[in-house]
Amino acid sequence: MAFESVRGLAYAAKAWCGSEDELKDYVFNELEGFNLVNNRYNPLGNRELDDIARSISRWTWRYFTSPGAEVDRGVCRREGLMPHIASKKTKQAIGGTYGAKKNAQNKLDRIKAVRKKMLERGDEVTVSALAREVHMSRNTVRKHLQTLDDDPNHRPTAECKEHLNRQRPEDRELRKTVSIRKRPLENPCGRTASTLSETNSSARHPMWDSIDKEESDSDDELMDYEYLDPDSQDKISEKLSRMYYDINDAYDSPDRKYHLE
Known part of the structure; x- marks a missing residue:
């Protein structure tokens, strides 16, 4: 039995x-x-x-x-x-997870193959172009490209990251310097000195003449303010402050020769 x-x-x-x-x-x-x-x-x-x-x-x-x-x-x-x-629910959960991973891998393989063909043809590889070739949405292509870029075994990306790592730290830093000559001066109205023009072309404020003369006669290269020592920075700041108030006084004067454009 x-x-x-x-x-x-x-x-x-x-x-x-x-x-x-x-x-x-x-x-x-x-x-x-x-x-x-x-x-x-x-x-x-x-x-x-x-x-x-x-x-x-x-x-x-x-x-x-x-x-x-x-x-x-x-x-x-x-x-x-x-x-x-195994219960039916357990088997369905395992099968669903496996199917999703397999489907994602198939899509990634197709995107890699199509991108390789586009590069061999000399075509520009963009998300939109890839999406049209593989018949997928742009979001799907973008997601799989991100996965491909994060793959350490992907040779072009790995070589690029290796090149960046070989660079010296100072070469990878971005600097933004502003020349003293280009630093704007503002008046109480919120307008810069560059917005002031002479009413008469022959009329010339003596302060600007002295500044131009100093710059033209000097053989020293104009240095960035950020690279000067603290004492030199203080002197330049004091000089710029005097220039600032001189411009304001000239603007507020009843017989000023300048007007706003």
Whole structure:
């Protein structure tokens, strides 16, 4: 009775087992359950159960062929999850995760192949152009390109990062310097000195003449304010402050020769 009740389960479980021993263990567990429920008053011994399990598993593994024996049972089989152990919800979750990863990998492989062909043709590789070639959305292409750029095994990206790492730290820094000559001076109205023009082309404020003369007569190269020592910066700041107030006084004077453009 035990033999007839369990052998059908062994036929169904063969496709999910990786070896004859694994199938035997499965059959033995089923026989123990059957023995506990149906033979509680006269149970079979472990030796008898082991002999029955060996007989069923040996014949099933070597000779039984089911119609779907060669069908790939998917990721659940590769994970070793057999129908009597894993619930339907568990198998669906595992299969869904595996399918999503496989689909993403297929898309990435297609994008890489198409981009390689575009580079070989000399075409400009953009997200929009790639999306048209692979028939995917731009968001999908952009996401997979980001994955490709983060891949340390991707040779063009790896070479670029290696080149940047070889540079000296000071070469990678960006500096922004402003020349003293170009530093604007503002008046109380919020307008810079550059917005002031002479009413008469022959009229010339003497202050600007003295500044131009100093710059034209000097053989020293005009240095950036940020590279000067603190004492020189203080002197220049004081001079600029005097110039600032001189401009304001000239602007507020009743007989000023300047007007706003």
